[in-house]
Amino acid sequence: MPRNKSDQNREEKRDEIVTAARSLFIKDGFEATPINRLARAAGVSANTIYWYFKDKDEVLVAVLDGELNARMTEYLKVTFTNHTERLLWVVNQLEEVSLLVSTVHTRLQSSAAINVWHERFHAMTEGLLRAEMQTLGVASEKMDALVKISVFAVEGLLSHDVSGSDKTSICEALATGW
Template identity: 55%
Template structure:
């Protein structure tokens, strides 16, 4: 069934709100962004946001979904590059949105919505890591441990910046077969 003009307008307005939220959450932070500031930036009345989203956490999830979708598209484009480059690219993408990452972790215990998104994010990203490790020839009995170590490593790289050669060596070691 074709979309009506009203459906198209609703979808466009939803995207505008998400784009405004993304910019504000990354530049100013989630906590510093009020719903009225978000509405003003998106060019809508404050109550309009609630026609599209239940609350601010639902807006954050929409931003996170948009970021994740864009990152997965970029990741797929890197499929011909080596696994170390792909892992470093993932870390750089997370670093780029580090304010969002921090917000998610700070809201886990406060928001069932954010907690559910976080769990789903880890399921998907860990599945991608499993695939990378299988493709790299890591022994099947070592994959689960390497997945967890990789997650901890990427989170560590976000919290503790290192020079590029050190990051590359760490990622290469995680993906090595030996």
């Protein structure tokens, strides 16, 4: 609960900017969205964005947090028949925000904020994946390697434009071994 009207407006306004940013970053991409366009879409001037956010990367982090939250909520509601299905679902979700994914990997190097977000994201997803794979009976010595291979494979699928059937067989191979 905000302490006063001023704080309330602050959050609302911030959210409006994030909402506009989410739509533009996902549809056109972060790099293809100058601050000015974002400002116009949010109905403010460019400088107003800098009142609410330190820089463009901080807007991106807010968008990422929002998307992650929404998709994680979704994830917890879905039940999967097997691990292959689960991986394919994740790939599909990430493909809907593939421009965000590649932007994160790009800006990682130059933005500390994005770097931190990325690390947390990996820690979280690797944790979830490890738990799932334990129930599948993956040997603990190979666990770390297999978790990372799975994560890297999913990331590769997102950035390398692979046929649908290859996607399926890759997820199957990850889930069932060779």
